[in-house]
Amino acid sequence: MRPRSVTEALRLPPARFLRSWWPWRSLVYLLTGGVLGLAVGAVLLGLLVLGVLLSVLVVGLAAFLAAALSGIVVARIERRRVRIVDDVRLTDPHRPPARPGLRGWLFARMGEPATWRELGYTMLMTSALCWLDGMIVAVWAWGVSALVCGPLYIRDSPLSLTLAGSVFGLVLGVVLLYPMSAWAAARAAITQAVLGPRMETDARLTEVARSRARLVDAFEVERRRIERDLHDGAQQRLLALSMQLGLARLELPGSSPAAEPVARAYELAKEALAELRELIRGVHPKILADRGLHAALREVADRAPLPVDVEAALPDRLPAAVEACAYFVVVEALANVAKHSGATRARVVASTAAGRLTVQVRDDGRGGADPARGSGLSGLADRVAAAGGTVALASPAGGPTVVHVELPCGS
Structure with missing residues (x-):
């Protein structure tokens, strides 16, 4: 050599x-x-x-x-x-x-x-x-x-x-x-x-990077704990309350003075249950933990307010932190598309190569996206940076807007 x-x-x-x-x-x-x-x-x-x-x-x-x-x-x-x-x-x-x-x-x-x-x-x-x-x-x-x-x-x-x-x-x-x-x-x-x-500066920067990674991991663990507590505790109790109110509504005759308040309480309980389920999905979606990133991205596309095509060439499972980061990046990017772009269609492409996960979200909107205007892109970039990845944004006036994210996904 x-x-x-x-x-x-x-x-x-x-x-x-x-x-x-x-x-x-x-x-x-x-x-x-x-x-x-x-x-x-x-x-x-x-x-x-x-x-x-x-x-x-x-x-x-x-x-x-x-x-x-x-x-x-x-x-x-x-x-x-x-x-x-x-x-x-x-x-x-x-x-x-x-x-x-x-x-x-x-x-x-x-x-x-x-x-x-x-x-x-x-x-x-x-x-x-x-x-x-x-x-x-x-x-x-x-x-x-x-x-x-x-x-x-x-x-x-x-x-x-x-x-x-x-x-x-x-x-x-x-x-x-x-x-x-x-x-x-x-x-x-x-x-x-x-x-x-300076060696002390390098060591300090290394320790900062490691502590940031530990904070991200601890935050993700805490998200999962909250998701489990909401799913197994508050959601089950609210579901039981909704069922009891439904049974009570069936037992009450229509002429009873309590029929209308019970029916209203039943509807409110159903709305609260739906909102709680949406909150649990936002904290940490169960489908992501159970079936992986590919299935979670398809569910996000199904729930999006505009048509979203998903192309994902992924292995069975990726590290949990990488899957969570990629999932929330796509969720935030699609939310920006729905709120700000005026697009009629979006596309999500995910693949792995050389130990890195690449996620790209593209829309056919008006373009001109600017992270400085508080569109959520700065928070998206912070999330990716905390996971050791990179973000690239291309959004010329007139569109299209492309958000390109790369995350290390080695073991």
Whole structure:
């Protein structure tokens, strides 16, 4: 396998390492590091001297400010330069300023810890690292050239001594490529440790993602518990009440004063039972838990106020959280179609491929859907994002509107 960094290249057999470009890339990395460090040091020294001399004027304060922010430029160069010895892309930690203009940019940068971390790295580079880079390159170049070419300048030098010195110089130059490359690897590691992504930030983001997944799972478990309690408790009692009122209505003669109130109570109980069943279906549909996403989507299509075609090429069952998310996405999308699109027909297509569930809802309405107008699309996107999926919306003026959702459905 091709090494992606000089650190990996150093583990190769000597013949492969010496035939590769990594030793020479290390040489270029250290050489440019020394030159860059000396140049930055000279610029910083000039800015500090200018700031001291003109400290009573605004120009002096600007020089001090430029010196403080110089680390931003140096860090940007270093993040690119580190790719000479390591195929890694270090991201820029700076965020876009909240306010436009130079003042907003200055306030944003001066308040970021990354700015001061980059300044510290700049001071370390100009005071120590660049000198070490230059010293190692100079020792390697001087030692090799002195041993290879030195005997040629010694008068009356025997030919055997000349050849021996030249050969020894070449061998020493090859051997010294190892410590030089090792220092280049260490130098790149220092750069990545200081200027790379913060490990604590990555860990915090990972924990946030995991906690969000746990909240989604806990929420889904709670939805199922509520659905069971409503189905097995309140719905059964309301059904029993409706049956008792029906029997009472049959027993009462039509001329009885209680006949009309009992009949009205019976109708109200039936309406409450129908509303409760609709509520249970909205909390967590029983057909989804019992028969899976395919059957649940067909039931949603049957209950929709407009014709809906369903095409679903799905396995028998998917993970419960994925099925629930996809189901409610379709329910919300079809509700938006009925309320806002003016469509006469809709289509739902669901399929799985490469460990992902793809759901697409299309209508022939007027288009122009905008999540910012509170049409429910933003909530739909939040639900999908919590499940680790993505949402794409296409809704040009005049239609059609297409909602494309992808959800990871691996085990």
